[in-house]
Amino acid sequence: MMNKYIAILITFLSIQRLGIAASFAQDLTVSTLFCDHMVLQRGTPVPVWGKARPSEGVTVTFAGQRKSTTADKNGKWELALDPLSASKEGGEMTITGSTEVVISDVVVGEVWICSGQSNMQFGVSQVPEVRGLVPFAKDIRSFEVKRTVALEEQDNVSGKWERTHPSSAVAFSFAYFLNDLGDVPVGIIHASWGSSSIEAWMPRDMTKDLPHFKTIMDEFDRDTARTARIQQILAAPDGWTGKEDVFLRRQPNILYNAMMHPLAPFACRGLLWYQGERNTRYMSGMPEVNSSNWFHRVAGIKEYGGILGQWIKRYRKEWDKEDMHFMIVMLPGYGKGTDGEVDPEKPTEPSWAWMRESQMEALALPGTSVINTIDLGELSDVHPTDKLPIGQRGALLAANHTLQLDVLAAGPIMNDVEIQKGRIVVHFDNAEGLKTVDGRAPAGFWITDDTGNWVRAESKIDGESVILSSPKITNPHYVRYAFAGKPKVNLVNANELPAYPFRTDREEE
Structure with a gap:
């Protein structure tokens, strides 16, 4: 009888050991970004990472390469494939350790993250x-990328690679024309959420460099009712309501934790960023707000440019990629400003013109570009449908800056302003074939003298320059071009790309 019990015990322990061994055998995982049909970035080292048993050896095999590493004491592992050549034919990636993961139909081309609101x-x-x-x-x-939030930085995102276009109109049109120009596969990682601020996409450690963000996060941490509500919404078995959706996406930091942090350091060419509307509530500063509009506790327009620059540098650090390109979509024409309705053509109104100026500050950093949308948009609709030109222009910029294709990719941009007797001469770069789309004189130019009394300028094209004057201004000193909520503009270059807005009186502030 005793032998029977011993036999049963031995059998039970054997089953347990097999179960334990089986569970360990299933420990090898790879980031959820690595799955069937994925696109890998060409021409740069390609990190691959995941988890395994501590000290477990892991080998990745792809495109004739075989790379190995060992998981650390926490089970995390990461290695990098050598730069890959573009390939439209799907290959197979194998990841082996105690078990094996096989990823099929992997192509190599250009990968971009498309994010914003x-x-x-x-x-x-x-x-x-x-x-x-x-x-x-x-x-x-x-x-x-599934739209969700997290109070802590996550290791993985929910989503999968599919052999289809992204849902975003801007992202798809960008991918379509980039594929046409580069003749390589294009992979889009789409991570956006309506009405989110730039603060929503910031890692918490940016509080060290941005005092306003530290204030926001200190308030967030003290508001235990808010965090409890977030946890309650996330735990709901049937998802969340529309009202709860708005509540989640207007929070600081926690979109980054769930939707952006897990993407790094997936190899990509750059990030296409269409955001800013949420940060146009104030011209400057971060005024106190009440319980009904708490979500406007964000940076103002004039601070946005400096914050955007810090944000770009922090993302490059996260990806450990100094040449990661950032392409900013300029906010298009719109007839409302910080105080509601504005004169859409007047250059002194508190309009989106000031946000565009802030967005243009990104160009002070290397490896950046701005998609000019000054001729697009709707007077009374914050969601205009003219998205196709944004994708076209973005693809041209990407082809020029990241694929090194010799194309005229940007519209005329002010290079120098020459003050002459009774007139101002504006000299442009990217001004080959400078013209107007309607054959009329260039519109959207305003000039002033030291009085600050702005008047519409009389204008004419002279080669790659525009000459401005007005009988109302004897000695003009300053010029503003397309510096309004929704200005009427017609100045383009040979590629029909619009001139960028600017003002020359900024240094006098």
Whole structure:
């Protein structure tokens, strides 16, 4: 009888050991970004990472390469493949350790992250011109990051690579024209959420460099009712309501934790950023707000440019990639400002013109570009449908800056202003074939003298320059071009790309 019990015990322990061994055998994992149909970035080291048993050896095999590493004491592992050549033909990646993970149909091309708020989220189905491209799209794949939040930085995102276009109209049109120009597969990682501020996409450690963000996060940490509500919403078995969705996406930091942090250091060419509307509530500063509009506790317009620059540098650090390109979508024309309705053409109104100026500050950093949208937008609609030109212009900039294609990719941009007797001469770069789209004199120019009394300028094109004057201003000193909520503009270069807005009186502030 005793032998029978001993036999049963031995059998039970054996089963347990097998179960334990089986559970350990399943420990090897790879980041959720690595799955069937993915696109890897060409021409740069490609990090691959995941988890395994502590000290477990891990080997990654792909495209003739075989790289190995050992998991650390916490089970984390990471290695990098050598730079890859573009490939439209899907290959197989194998990751081996105590078990094996096989990822199929992997291509190599250009990978971009597309992020921001509602105008990036704006769908393909809502824009007929972009929807019309769908039947002609090829070699475009996408990873849609699930919209959610987390109070702590996460290791993985929810989503999968699919052999289809991204849901975003801007992201898809960008991918479509980039594929056409570069003739390589394009992979889009789409991570956007409507009405989110730039603060929503900031890692917590940026509180060390940005006092306003430290204030925001200190308030967030003290508000235990808010964090409890966030946890309650996330735990709800049936998802959340529309009202709760708005509540979540207007929080600071926690979108970054769940939707952006897990993407690093996935190899990519750059990040296309369409955001800023949420930060146009104030011209400057971060005024006190009440319980009904707490979500406007964000930086103002004039501070946005400096914050954007810090944000770009911090993301490059996260990806450990100094040449990671950042492409900023300029806010388009709009007839409202910080105080509601504004004169859409007047250059002194508290309009989105000032936010565009802040966005242009990104150009002070290397490896950046700004998509000019000054001729786009709707007077009374914050969600305009003219998204296709944004994708076209972004693809041209990407082709020029990151693919080194010799194309005229940007519109005329002010290089120098020459003050002459009774007139101002504005000299432009990117001004080959400078002209107006309607054959009329260039519109959108205003000039003033020391009085600050701005008047519309009489203008004419002279080669790659524009000459400005007015019988109302004897000695003009300053010029503002397209510096208004929704200015009427017509100045373009040979590629029909619009001139960038600017003002020359900034140094006098």
